Amino acid sequence: MINRFYSNPSAGSKLEWAAINVVLAIGYCVRSIAGDDIALRFDDSKITNCINNVREQMDDILSRKDEIYGVQVLLGLAILHQGNVDQETPSTWVSTALRLAHRVAQQRTNVFWIAYFLDKDSSLRLSIPSFQLDSDVDLDLPTEGEIQSLDGLSRFNYFRARVLLAHIAGKIYDELYSNRSRKLSAEARQQRIFSLNRILDQWYRSIPTPLQAEHLTQTLGKVPGSLMIALHRSYLFCLVMLHGVYSLESPWVQKLGGFAIMVLQHSDKNSDVCMKGFAPPLPSAWVKLVTTSRSSLRLYLSELNGIGMIWPDARSNFTAFVILWANIIYHPQHDFVEHDRRLIRDAISLTDKQLNYDGLEKYKQLQCVLAGLERLADVTTNYAKENEGYRLASDINLQIDGSHPALQFEGSAAENIDPIFVSSQRPNTKGSVD
Known part of the structure; x- marks a missing residue:
């Protein structure tokens, strides 16, 4: 042409x-x-x-x-x-x-x-219904788009995984953020979170170990590595939207003070549901959020992250900053405190260089939230050093992780997605997202 x-x-x-x-x-x-x-x-x-x-x-x-x-x-x-x-x-x-x-x-x-995957991503990020209904999809899942590690030993169908993650993102919006879901009881919402979490975990386990976040810098070249970084970034976003990081019941939110809470409440179309409709993350989910945020920022700062130089994702970075600062506040003596401090500050410095803040008052205001969290982290770590054995987490009554029966609503039970992951290992097998 x-x-x-x-x-x-x-x-x-x-x-x-x-x-x-x-x-x-x-x-x-x-x-x-x-x-x-x-x-x-x-x-x-x-x-x-x-x-x-x-x-x-x-x-x-x-x-x-x-x-x-x-x-x-x-x-x-x-x-x-x-x-x-x-x-x-x-x-x-x-x-x-x-x-x-x-x-x-x-x-x-x-x-x-x-x-399809751009539509589902936009739906969750903008808190709007997706244009494409899954019930109207009757196409084979993609078989092309494979990524291979540098040693040739690990192969992964990136395109198919991207579509499946978008399918899960669409389910998160439909079941937790849509207008009809806002009337859910706390118990029903928690059951849906538990069921969706099973599906998201199963999706993540489909990624070969050498291509998971902690190994990417050693196993992939720059272009496929950048694609995988974008995939892991989308995974972090799904985790955050699923697990109530910004819940008003979260101790780190309560300790921020009125102005910072007001900034969070007006920062996003999803803020009202995120802050008022969710309970704080369960401990097992919090550990996952922390490790994923840490890996995300490491990749952001790595030489592999060419895509971040072109399309910096300020929103994902901001959430990773929040989670790691909050984790220091909860656990001021954990093994990665100093590592995470340096990681956050280096990533903030790089974000400031890449992102033009002119006209972005919302992001300037969000910086006050990070400043407040950093001050809280400084106070708690200093207090912990002076009072050996002190841990804020023991004083804030984090929820105890318990078992919840999976709610069997259409298309979101973990067993309903099993055939997709089975077929993902066999490129010629037909599949559907519904």
Whole structure:
């Protein structure tokens, strides 16, 4: 298409021009991920120019309802804007792409599944219903998109795993954040959390050990490694949205004070449900949140994280900062206190360099929450040093982890997803997300 277009530009369509620019922009991004800071700065202006060229053709893209290029261009734009603080416009592109996909590209399963996981991600992040209903999906799960470790011993179908994680994210929204779920009793909500947690754990166990977060820097190259970092980042987001990190009943929230709590309450569309509708995380969930946050920040600071240089995820980083500071407050003498302090400060410094805070008053206000947590952490660690054996956790009555019968609501019981993970080991086996 590129050769044809440039050999006779006057005969090319605006849609083809937009498609070429999307491909070029994504290509520059991949080159920047694999390169260094100089390459990133050199390609950044090219990426911006390509995106501007595409957006100039938006009217033509939306009017050409019978061509697959329109779907691909819209999805490419959404991917290129993943690092933006404002995700509402990319969400609109994704829903439009899905609508077009149902008209012209249902047989193009890879295109559909890309739209699917972007749609489910946007749903949970923006607290809006997803456009695509799982009950309307009747396609094989993707078989392409495999990642291989440097030694060739570990293989993992990244694309399929990304789709399955998006399916779980959609379930988290539907069962815990949708309008109908806001009327749940505390017991029913906890049962749903327990059941969804089983599914999310099972998904994570499908990742080969060498490709899990703590081993990535030794087992993958920069481009596949960046993709896996993005996957682990999405996993952390699902954990956070599932386990009530920001519950008003959490001791770290109660100790922050009125202004910081007010900032949290107005920081997000999900804040009301997150803070008022959830109990604090159970101890087993808290351990998982801490270890995942620590791994996420290590990867963010690693040389492997090329994708974070292009699309910094301030939201995931902020939550990881909160969890690690809160963990120091709860356990001021744990083995990783000083390590986590350095990790948080280094990651905050890098985030400040990457993210332009101009006009982002919300993020500036959230920095006061981090400052308050750091002060609390300093107080508790100093007190713990002066009073040997002191642990704040013993004074705050964290919930005792207990067994909860899994609530059997449609599509979310752990056993309902088993066939998907069984089939994920056999690429030719058909599967469904519902």
